[in-house]
Amino acid sequence: MHVDDNAPPVSPHACMVADLCRHIEHAEPPPTLAELAVKAGLSPYHLHRVFKAVTGVTPSDYARAHRARRVRDALPGAASVTQALLDAGYASNSRFYEESNEVLGMTPTAYRAGGAAMQIRFAIGQSSLGAILVAQSTRGVCAILLGDDPDLLLRDLQDRFPKAHLIGGDADFEQTVAHVVGFIEAPRIGLSLPLDLQGTAFQLRVWQALRSIPAGQTASYSDVAQRIGSPSAVRAVASACAANPVAVAVPCHRVLRIDGSISGYRWGIERKRALLLREAAAATGA
């Protein structure tokens, strides 16, 4: 997938951390910090910091998130809830139920019943920035995608929600799209629709921070990293921006390089430039 127009070069650290992530995913009891340190050839202290700087989360957070993902994947097809969570690596039933609300946003049984067949309405329209796809789950807007080719936008939506039941061409929903297009043309008015954002804990923190940047203002990636309390996680912030599923509603276009130059944009750098120009004009004029 095309994520960043000019992604920074991959550092040796990033490669090493990527290896460790794969190791965490495959090891059966999750590896301890000390074990990971041996594998990386670093001290546990330093490894911990490096890992967090690259990914934005600690190794144990990463392991927890991966375990949670495994349950989510296993739950819909599992023989029982208990079987699914034991398979995913939870030691016991009670351990999982303690955090199930955080992991699933609902009880495990409800998730198993309804989560897999999540219904998503979508429509594709045109805005001054080109083609736009808006999608909405029962909880809120879950995707706003921009591009040149409507077919590619639809394929992107399918990739993001492979198990969902996608419903297009709904007349009622066209109104919602018109609403979102209006918001794209004038972001300052705000989007009065609820968002349904799915992401890792770290991504959600970043997206929340982005939403606090008002139209007409910008921030650097390290500003955002500081704002969420992980000042060294600059690269991870950039990745989270690139993973933003709702263009403009989570204003990742307001994040610039530290020297103020425009860095990459998931939906094309020209769109980022256009959005920023428009917002700056609205801020000074009128």
Place this chain on the structure above:
DNA sequence: GGTTCTCTGCCGC
């Protein structure tokens, strides 16, 4: 309730 592991601020090389 004690132990072990995790996490972070601070410092030294």
Place this chain on the structure above:
DNA sequence: GCGGCAGAGAACC
């Protein structure tokens, strides 16, 4: 860039 300590907190038994 890297290692290590101190001390607090969470997880585990």
